[in-house]
Amino acid sequence: MPCASDKVTQLTVASRFDFTLGEPYLAPPPRSDARLVKISAILFSPDDAPSPAVLTEWLGRQADTVLTINDIDELMAISLRGRPRVVAFDARSNPEAVNQACRRLKHDSYTGVIPTVILCGEGEECFAAAFNAGADEVVLENLAMPEKIIRLDALLRRSDRDLVVHPSTRLPGAIEIEATVAARIALESQFAMCYADLDHFKEFNDRYSYYDGDRVIRILAKILHDVVKGVCGEEGFVGHIGGDDFIFVIPLAAIVEVCEEIVFIFDQLIPLQYSEQDRRAGYFFGKDRRGQLHRVPLMTVSIGVVTNERRHFTHAAQVSELATEMKSYAKTLEGSVYSVDRRTDNQPAGVTRISGPMMAVRAGDSV
Numbered sequence: 001m002p003c004a005s006d007k008v009t010q011l012t013v014a015s016r017f018d019f020t021l022g023e024p025y026l027a028p029p030p031r032s033d034a035r036l037v038k039i040s041a042i043l044f045s046p047d048d049a050p051s052p053a054v055l056t057e058w059l060g061r062q063a064d065t066v067l068t069i070n071d072i073d074e075l076m077a078i079s080l081r082g083r084p085r086v087v088a089f090d091a092r093s094n095p096e097a098v099n100q101a102c103r104r105l106k107h108d109s110y111t112g113v114i115p116t117v118i119l120c121g122e123g124e125e126c127f128a129a130a131f132n133a134g135a136d137e138v139v140l141e142n143l144a145m146p147e148k149i150i151r152l153d154a155l156l157r158r159s160d161r162d163l164v165v166h167p168s169t170r171l172p173g174a175i176e177i178e179a180t181v182a183a184r185i186a187l188e189s190q191f192a193m194c195y196a197d198l199d200h201f202k203e204f205n206d207r208y209s210y211y212d213g214d215r216v217i218r219i220l221a222k223i224l225h226d227v228v229k230g231v232c233g234e235e236g237f238v239g240h241i242g243g244d245d246f247i248f249v250i251p252l253a254a255i256v257e258v259c260e261e262i263v264f265i266f267d268q269l270i271p272l273q274y275s276e277q278d279r280r281a282g283y284f285f286g287k288d289r290r291g292q293l294h295r296v297p298l299m300t301v302s303i304g305v306v307t308n309e310r311r312h313f314t315h316a317a318q319v320s321e322l323a324t325e326m327k328s329y330a331k332t333l334e335g336s337v338y339s340v341d342r343r344t345d346n347q348p349a350g351v352t353r354i355s356g357p358m359m360a361v362r363a364g365d366s367v
Contacts, residue, residue: 001066035067038064042078045090046070046097055088055119058152062086072101079111086156089118092141095126099133106134115159117152168214176239177247180237181316185308190252193319194226194259194338195304195327198244203286203296204273216273216299217244220266224248227261247323252307259303259338266301267336274298302330303338310344 041063043051048070059066062084069075079087087105091098098118106112117137118130130138137155139148164175172180184191198220203211221240228236228248236258237249250258271279278284279298286296304326306319314321322341330339 014284040065040067040078040082040084042066042075042084042087043068043090044070044087044098044101046094046101049090049093051088051090051119052141054148055090057262058149059086059088062156069341072097072104075101076104076108076111079105080108083111083114086115086117086159089116089130091118091130092121093118095129101128101293102133102135113159113163115155117155132172136353152326159219163221166240166242169240171221171225171238171246173239174241176200177237177239177241177249178316178320179237180249184249185313185316185319189306190309192250192252192255192305192307193323194248194250194255194306195323196220196246196248196262197302197304197327199302199331200296201244201299204299205330207284207286207296212273216270219269219273220244220246220301223262223265223269227258227265231258231261252309255305255307255338255340259305262303263301263338264334270299300336302327302333302336304328304330305338305340307341310342312345 039062041059043059043066044057045051045068056066067078067084069078075087078084088099102116102118105114105116112134115137116135117139118133118135119139119141120126120130121141127138127140132357135158137151139151143151148204163173164173166173181193198216201213201216204216221238224246225238228238228250232254234252235251236254239247239249240248248258270294274284283295283297285293289295304323306322306326308319311322326339326341330337
């Protein structure tokens with residue numbers, strides 16, 4: 001019986017640096033330095049038939065290592081150990097085996113998000129069967145090479161786009177947030193990064209249910225999106241880090257209008273998510289981590305705001321760090337608030353708090 005090493009071999013591919021078809025989609029880009037995590041791609045060919053050069057060269061540009069596999073169990077074992085960048089299936093000689101392998105790969109919740117492409121021979125039946133098996137893209141053998149490359153690149157763009165959005169709110173995640181902030185820094189335009197976080201959300205989840213908590217998350221996402229896009233249009237961006245943490249990036253001049261509107265709408269809608277008894281009381285009794293009962297107020301929203309009006313940023317991590325600091329400061333204040341960082345690069349102290357009615361209070365002063 002052949003061992004696992006007989007089934008999995010590294011495919012010799014053309015150099016990623018020698019590929020000259022226009023501007024191909026490279027994700028991740030080629031890197032000359034060694035890295036700890038190697039990116040792999042898989043070519044599944046049940047009959048070990050040689051695949052077209054256009055497919056093998058394209059796979060080589062997407063990964064450090066391309067593995068050829070002819071066994072379904074081995075395909076699943078490798079994919080479950082470390083999710084590959086992409087899996088390509090060669091169905092020209094044995095479409096039934098390929099469709100079975102693709103269907104099994106897509107059935108698992110962990111491997112189901114791996115982008116898959118099936119290379120088919122001629123015929124509508126093979127084309128339809130490949131999509132019915134769960135393939136994300138199907139490429140016919142008789143297509144011209146430029147069209148094949150376009151379809152393969154589009155497959156990865158769609159996959160990357162789908163993976164960076166939050167499944168519940170459909171808002172962009174951390175990757176797009178960082179890219180947006182980096183772009184604003186590069187353009188040297190004045191902007192504000194705002195970090196919104198819910199107060200007492202965990203206690204609400206514990207008292208009611210995960211389903212109710214998820215509804216609150218979607219409500220907050222809708223408020224942020226509608227207000228930011230309504231006020232700022234295409235100049236506004238809303239992203240979802242995860243849980244009850246959101247980021248929105250807006251023009252500097254829109255801070256007051258956007259944040260006040262978010263706080264106002266939130267405080268109008270959120271009490272309606274509680275039972276009538278809790279809403280009338282304005283609190284409920286919940287247990288802390290030590291099992292002690294204490295009063296839990298209704299949820300509020302805290303927003304930390306950082307701008308480049310008085311600071312110079314060189315990368316998104318600096319903005320993120322300050323936004324987290326401002327959000328933490330806002331959470332120490334009572335009620336739904338937004339706190340704007342008025343400090344400069346040379347002035348470590350002096351946070352301004354703006355909340356509800358127009359008022360500004362220096363940190364440490366009495367309200």
